[in-house]
Amino acid sequence: MHIRTSQLGIVAQFLLSYCLVGVVSTLASLLLLSTHTQLLISLLAGGLMGGASGLLLTWNIQRGFAHLEHALARFAQNRPLADEEQHLYWPLTTLFTLLQQCNQHIIAQLRQEQMATEQREQLLRSVGEAAIQDERNRLARELHDSIKQQMFGIDMSAAAMAARMQSGLETIREPLADIQRSVQEAQIEMDALLQQLRPASLTISGLVEAIRTQCEVLGYRTNAQVAVEVYDLPTDDLLPSGTTDALFRIVQEALANIARHARAHYVTVRLHKKDDTLHIEIHDDGQGFDTSVVSTGMGLANIRERTQILSGSVDIQSRPGDTTLSIHVPLLRQPVLSSEASRELGIATTKVQASHNIVELAILASALCILLTVPFIVIIVGLCIALNWFRMAYQERIRASRISKEISAHVFGLQSKERELLAGILLLASLCVWYLPVLLPHQPILIAVGLPLGVSLLCGVLALIVYLxxxxxTKMYYSHLLPEERVSQVQLRLNTAVTSLGVWLFVIMLTLFIGQFDLAFLPHTLAQWSDDASLVLLILWPIMDIIDYLWNRRWKRAT
Incomplete structure (x- = not known):
C-alpha cells in the first residue's frame, strides 16, 4: 500500500509538471514570435524556458534522489547517516522510511565491530608481551650474523693494511676501501637494529621509513636492487593499536627470508590502501619455492600468526623467478557514530559535486544560447548563475579540505573539476565583454573598442592560465590514484573527449545548414556579436578537446 501511494504521488507530480511545462513553453514561444523573432529560435528558447520550469517543479524529487544517492554511497562504505541527514522527501517518503531501517541495521553492525576491535586490541597486547623474548633471541642472531661479521672483516682488512705498509701507500688502497665499505654496511645494519628496538609505536609514516631502511639493508646484504612503492595510505587513526609494529615485523621477516633463501636480483615492496584494507605486496625474482611443501618454514608461520592477530590474510604465489607475498589487513571504520567532522565532510562533498553539475549546465546552456542568437540578457543570466553556484562550490570545497585535514586524491579531483569550470566561465565572460560595442555604439573609440578588447583579452589570458x-x-590527481583507478579515470576522460568532438561535429553541420556567418571585428548588432562569439567557440572547442585527448592518451600509455 505504501509503495502504491509513493508511485501515485510521483505520477501526479510529473503529470502536473508536464502540463505546466507545456504552458510555459507555448507562452514563451508565442511571446518571442510576437517580437518578430525567428521561428526556430523562438521554439528553442521556449523549450529551454520550459525545461527550466520543469527543473524547478521537480526540485523536491531531484533533492530526494540526490539525498538517496548520498545515503546509498555511505551505506556502500558501511557508514550510517547522522540524525541531521535523515530527511523525508515527498513523494519518496516510503523509500526514505526503508532507508532509515537500513541505517539502524548498519549502526548495530558498527557497534558489534567496535566491540570486536576492542577485544582484538586486548589480544594484541597480550601476544606482544609473549613475543618480547623471541625478539631478544632474534636480535642476538642478527648481531652475530651481521655486525659481528662486519667487525671481523674490518679487523682482517686492518691486519692486511699493517702487513702492506712497508710496500708503499698504493698497496693499502684496496684494504682501506674494504674497511670503508664495511663501516658503511655496519652503520646501515645498526640503524635497522635501532629501529627494531625503538620503544615508541610507529606511525604510518614511520612504518614506511623503517621499511625503506630494511630494504636498504637487504640491498647491502644481497646486492639486489630493492624498490619501495608507496601509494595512498591510511591515516593513523584507522589503524588498530600495535598494527604498524606488527606490520614492520611481518615485512622484516619476509625480507629476511629473501636474504637467506631467494637469491633474488630485484625486489619490490608495495604499500597502498584500497577501500577499507591496507595491502602490502612483496615481490622478488628469486628461485621461488613450492608453497604446498614449504607452508610453515622460512618464517611463514610467524607471518601468518601475526597477520591473523590483525584479522588479516596472507596470500603467497611462487614459482621460479616470480614470488609474491601479499598481506591484507582490514582498517578501522571511520568513527562516524560520534564524529561531526565526518558528517560535515560528506555533506560538503555532496554540495560541491551538485554545484559543479549546475555550473557545467549553466555554461553549456549559455554557449548554446550564443550559437542560437538568443537575446543577450539570457546569456548574462546564465553566466550569473554559473558564477553564483561556482562561488558556493568553492566555499564548500574549501570547507571540505579543512575538515579532511589531508591532501588526498579526492581533494585533487574536486580541485581539478573546479579549475576546468573556472576556465569555461572566464572564456564565456571574455565573449560577453565583447558585446559592449553593441551596447555603447556612440561612445569614443577608446571606450567602445579599447575597453572591451582589453578586458576580453585579460579574461582570455586568465582562462588560459586556469586551463594550464x-x-x-589533474596530473596530481592521477599521481595519487592507484594504477587500476588511474586507468579507469583516464579512459573515462578519453571517452568524454571523443564524445565532445562528436557533438562539435554535429553542431558544425547544423550551423552550416542554418546559414552563413555575418562576421565583424567590431560588432554593431546582436547577430554580428553572436556570429563572432560562435566562431570563437567553434574554433576553441575542438582544440581543447584534442589537447585533453592527447594529454590523457599519454597518461594511458604511461600507465
Whole structure:
C-alpha cells in the first residue's frame, strides 16, 4: 500500500509538471514570435524556458534522489547517516522510511565491530608481551650474523693494511676501501637494529621509513636492487593499536627470508590502501619455492600468526623467478557514530559535486544560447548563475579540505573539476565583454573598442592560465590514484573527449545548414556579436578537446 501511494504521488507530480511545462513553453514561444523573432529560435528558447520550469517543479524529487544517492554511497562504505541527514522527501517518503531501517541495521553492525576491535586490541597486547623474548633471541642472531661479521672483516682488512705498509701507500688502497665499505654496511645494519628496538609505536609514516631502511639493508646484504612503492595510505587513526609494529615485523621477516633463501636480483615492496584494507605486496625474482611443501618454514608461520592477530590474510604465489607475498589487513571504520567532522565532510562533498553539475549546465546552456542568437540578457543570466553556484562550490570545497585535514586524491579531483569550470566561465565572460560595442555604439573609440578588447583579452589570458593549472592539478590527481583507478579515470576522460568532438561535429553541420556567418571585428548588432562569439567557440572547442585527448592518451600509455 505504501509503495502504491509513493508511485501515485510521483505520477501526479510529473503529470502536473508536464502540463505546466507545456504552458510555459507555448507562452514563451508565442511571446518571442510576437517580437518578430525567428521561428526556430523562438521554439528553442521556449523549450529551454520550459525545461527550466520543469527543473524547478521537480526540485523536491531531484533533492530526494540526490539525498538517496548520498545515503546509498555511505551505506556502500558501511557508514550510517547522522540524525541531521535523515530527511523525508515527498513523494519518496516510503523509500526514505526503508532507508532509515537500513541505517539502524548498519549502526548495530558498527557497534558489534567496535566491540570486536576492542577485544582484538586486548589480544594484541597480550601476544606482544609473549613475543618480547623471541625478539631478544632474534636480535642476538642478527648481531652475530651481521655486525659481528662486519667487525671481523674490518679487523682482517686492518691486519692486511699493517702487513702492506712497508710496500708503499698504493698497496693499502684496496684494504682501506674494504674497511670503508664495511663501516658503511655496519652503520646501515645498526640503524635497522635501532629501529627494531625503538620503544615508541610507529606511525604510518614511520612504518614506511623503517621499511625503506630494511630494504636498504637487504640491498647491502644481497646486492639486489630493492624498490619501495608507496601509494595512498591510511591515516593513523584507522589503524588498530600495535598494527604498524606488527606490520614492520611481518615485512622484516619476509625480507629476511629473501636474504637467506631467494637469491633474488630485484625486489619490490608495495604499500597502498584500497577501500577499507591496507595491502602490502612483496615481490622478488628469486628461485621461488613450492608453497604446498614449504607452508610453515622460512618464517611463514610467524607471518601468518601475526597477520591473523590483525584479522588479516596472507596470500603467497611462487614459482621460479616470480614470488609474491601479499598481506591484507582490514582498517578501522571511520568513527562516524560520534564524529561531526565526518558528517560535515560528506555533506560538503555532496554540495560541491551538485554545484559543479549546475555550473557545467549553466555554461553549456549559455554557449548554446550564443550559437542560437538568443537575446543577450539570457546569456548574462546564465553566466550569473554559473558564477553564483561556482562561488558556493568553492566555499564548500574549501570547507571540505579543512575538515579532511589531508591532501588526498579526492581533494585533487574536486580541485581539478573546479579549475576546468573556472576556465569555461572566464572564456564565456571574455565573449560577453565583447558585446559592449553593441551596447555603447556612440561612445569614443577608446571606450567602445579599447575597453572591451582589453578586458576580453585579460579574461582570455586568465582562462588560459586556469586551463594550464587544470592540467597540473589533474596530473596530481592521477599521481595519487592507484594504477587500476588511474586507468579507469583516464579512459573515462578519453571517452568524454571523443564524445565532445562528436557533438562539435554535429553542431558544425547544423550551423552550416542554418546559414552563413555575418562576421565583424567590431560588432554593431546582436547577430554580428553572436556570429563572432560562435566562431570563437567553434574554433576553441575542438582544440581543447584534442589537447585533453592527447594529454590523457599519454597518461594511458604511461600507465
Amino acid at each position: 593549472s587544470y592540467h597540473r592539478i
